[in-house]
Amino acid sequence: xVDYEEVEHVASLARVDLDEEEVERFAAQFDxxxxxxxALDEVPAVEPERELDNVFRPDExxxxxxxxxxxxxxPETEEGKFKGPKVS
Amino acid sequence: MSADLNAFITREEIEPTDEGPLxxxxxxxxxxxxxxxxxxxxxxxxxxxxxxxxxxTVVERLKTAGATVVGKTNMDEFGMGTTTETSAFGPxxxxxxxxxxxxxxxxxxxxxxxxxxADLALGSDTGGSVRCPAAFCGxxxxxxxxxxxxxxxxxxxxxxxxxxGPIGSTVAETAELLDVIAGPDERxxxxxxxxxxxTYADAADGDVDGLTIGVPTELVEGADAGVVEQFEAxxxxxxxxxxxxxxxxxPSVETAVQAxxxxxxSEASSNLARFDGVRYGRSGGHNDNWNESFAAARExxxxxxxxxxxxxxxxxxxxxxxxxxYKKAQDARAWVRQDFxxxxxxxxxxxxxxxxxxxxxxxxxxxxxxxxxxxxxxxVPVNLANLPAISVPAGETAExxxxxxxxxxxxxxxxxxxxxxxxx
Numbered sequence: 001x002v003d004y005e006e007v008e009h010v011a012s013l014a015r016v017d018l019d020e021e022e023v024e025r026f027a028a029q030f031d032x033x034x035x036x037x038x039a040l041d042e043v044p045a046v047e048p049e050r051e052l053d054n055v056f057r058p059d060e061x062x063x064x065x066x067x068x069x070x071x072x073x074x075p076e077t078e079e080g081k082f083k084g085p086k087v088s
Numbered sequence: 089m090s091a092d093l094n095a096f097i098t099r100e101e102i103e104p105t106d107e108g109p110l111x112x113x114x115x116x117x118x119x120x121x122x123x124x125x126x127x128x129x130x131x132x133x134x135x136x137x138x139x140x141x142x143x144x145t146v147v148e149r150l151k152t153a154g155a156t157v158v159g160k161t162n163m164d165e166f167g168m169g170t171t172t173e174t175s176a177f178g179p180x181x182x183x184x185x186x187x188x189x190x191x192x193x194x195x196x197x198x199x200x201x202x203x204x205x206a207d208l209a210l211g212s213d214t215g216g217s218v219r220c221p222a223a224f225c226g227x228x229x230x231x232x233x234x235x236x237x238x239x240x241x242x243x244x245x246x247x248x249x250x251x252x253g254p255i256g257s258t259v260a261e262t263a264e265l266l267d268v269i270a271g272p273d274e275r276x277x278x279x280x281x282x283x284x285x286x287t288y289a290d291a292a293d294g295d296v297d298g299l300t301i302g303v304p305t306e307l308v309e310g311a312d313a314g315v316v317e318q319f320e321a322x323x324x325x326x327x328x329x330x331x332x333x334x335x336x337x338x339p340s341v342e343t344a345v346q347a348x349x350x351x352x353x354s355e356a357s358s359n360l361a362r363f364d365g366v367r368y369g370r371s372g373g374h375n376d377n378w379n380e381s382f383a384a385a386r387e388x389x390x391x392x393x394x395x396x397x398x399x400x401x402x403x404x405x406x407x408x409x410x411x412x413x414y415k416k417a418q419d420a421r422a423w424v425r426q427d428f429x430x431x432x433x434x435x436x437x438x439x440x441x442x443x444x445x446x447x448x449x450x451x452x453x454x455x456x457x458x459x460x461x462x463x464x465x466x467x468v469p470v471n472l473a474n475l476p477a478i479s480v481p482a483g484e485t486a487e488x489x490x491x492x493x494x495x496x497x498x499x500x501x502x503x504x505x506x507x508x509x510x511x512x
Contacts, residue, residue, distance in 0.1 A: 007399070010399050010402050010403045010406070011383075011399055012383070013402050013406065014357060014386075014398050014399055014402040015361075015364075015379060015382045015383045015386055016383055016386045016387055016390065016395055016398060016399065017383040017384055017386070017387035018387065018395070022392070022395070026395075026396065026399065029396065029457055029458070030399075030400065030403070032458050033349075033400060033457065033458050033461075034400075034403075036346060036458060037346045037349070037350060037404075037413060039342070039343050039346050040343055040346050040347065040350070040412075040413065040416035040417060040419075040420055041412075041416065042343070043340075043343055043347075043416055043419045043420045043423055044423065045419065046419060046422045046423045046426055047422070047426075048418070048419075048422040055277040057274065065141055065142070069141040070141070072139065072141060073137075073138050073139060073141075073367065073368035073369075074366065074367055074368060075365060075366070075368075075369075075370070075371035076371065076374070082366050082367055083366075083374070084364075084366040084374075084378065084381075085366075085372070085373070085374045085375075085376060085377060085378045085380075085381035085382075086374070086376075086377050086378060087377070087378050088377060
């Protein structure tokens with residue numbers, strides 16, 4: 001059911017590079033796991049309970065991280081900003 | 089001793105800021121709970137070197153309660169595992185069962201308490217990750233009602249399922265740690281006012297006279313014979329204390345593991361999208377375009393189990409499959425909640441073995457992910473139903489400790505603490 005191309009496609013959607021061996025191993029394992037998930041088709045219709053409500057608070061300005069703190073874990077920064085790869 | 093167990097990823101003391109109920113006590117904190125100025129890796133190479141700029145709410149509460157944090161404990165990568173073997177920092181060994189895993193994903197926390205390297209510990213429980221290692225290491229662990237404990241500062245894996253929970257050597261000590269960390273937090277909108285004024289440690293009085301304990305047949309039938317034997321002995325103890333046991337049925341648990349994994353993987357695929365190597369974590373470099381750079385960072389930073397779950401979650405949410413997997417899993421979740429509600433019409437507490445099997449041998453279970461997922465059969469229904477549960481030691485087999493799981497109604501932690509204190 002799950003083939004090599006399908007695993008590669010999902011990996012690209014998830015932005016995770018895989019080597020060939022991983023793709024092959026995952027294809028076999030996903031087949032097992034997704035077949036097991038098939039049992040969900042037998043779940044009867046149940047009235048879902050509405051239990052949670054939205055919680056709101058006033059949108060007030062409060063102290064957050066300083067710029068220095070926010071940037072402290074970034075692999076690369078430039079002029080007080082995060083530095084990322086090219087967008088196109 | 090610690091070098092042998094590999095229970096800690098980082099050993100660093102964090103001093104208390106005040107005197108309180110935990111003064112003089114040491115607490116180990118799972119490495120997916122943020123500690124200001126102290127490295128927090130989630131057991132992943134992706135976050136090696138990541139130092140949070142703020143404390144999780146539970147860590148703030150520990151410090152003001154007088155506790156000394158002694159380090160950050162080893163765990164399955166991002167909480168994804170049942171053995172602590174998926175950690176990028178090597179497996180933790182079980183001090184109560186030589187050659188065997190400590191359970192997971194909070195295996196370092198349970199091992200640290202079992203070995204006396206910390207008085208208490210915090211874990212997180214998405215599908216059993218506090219209760220499983222507590223059972224395998226012969227200590228006590230509580231998975232609180234969803235919304236009782238703040239998740240602010242917990243690195244998210246599956247938000248709709250997970251809670252931070254305490255681990256300790258005795259029921260009373262574990263419940264005391266719950267007293268400290270429980271209660272609403274304005275920084276986590278899913279916390280509730282319910283339980284804010286409740287105390288837990290004083291409920292550990294061992295009085296089960298008149299209590300009705302339901303035993304879901306589905307959660308006992310599949311368990312190992314040795315585990316069932318210890319479980320039955322624990323029920324005998326409860327009956328000797330004046331409790332009555334009755335059989336109950338939870339037919340919905342037949343699809344609970346499937347529902348749990350579909351929901352947890354789907355939420356994980358979304359939550360872990362933040363790890364792109366730009367704001368924190370391992371960088372994928374700047375030579376390629378952003379998609380290639382992000383995919384390279386995630387290939388290098390994530391281990392195999394994390395990739396497996398992120399990909400399966402992406403698959404379950406992708407066009408054409410959402411209704412088949414994710415929506416059906418939500419139906420299965422509603423069914424589990426309805427089943428528990430019916431069971432609590434006849435029983436005050438539900439009892440089962442925490443894990444249907446004794447601790448695995450180190451390395452035994454890594455090759456077959458599906459078989460390992462099935463070991464979560466008794467713990468995941470509780471997370472799907474948002475309920476509180478405790479695992480308390482209940483004897484041993486030749487392979488290691490056995491845990492008794494007691495499940496209560498939402499925000500009824502006192503009753504499971506009381507029942508557990510009768511068997512320890």
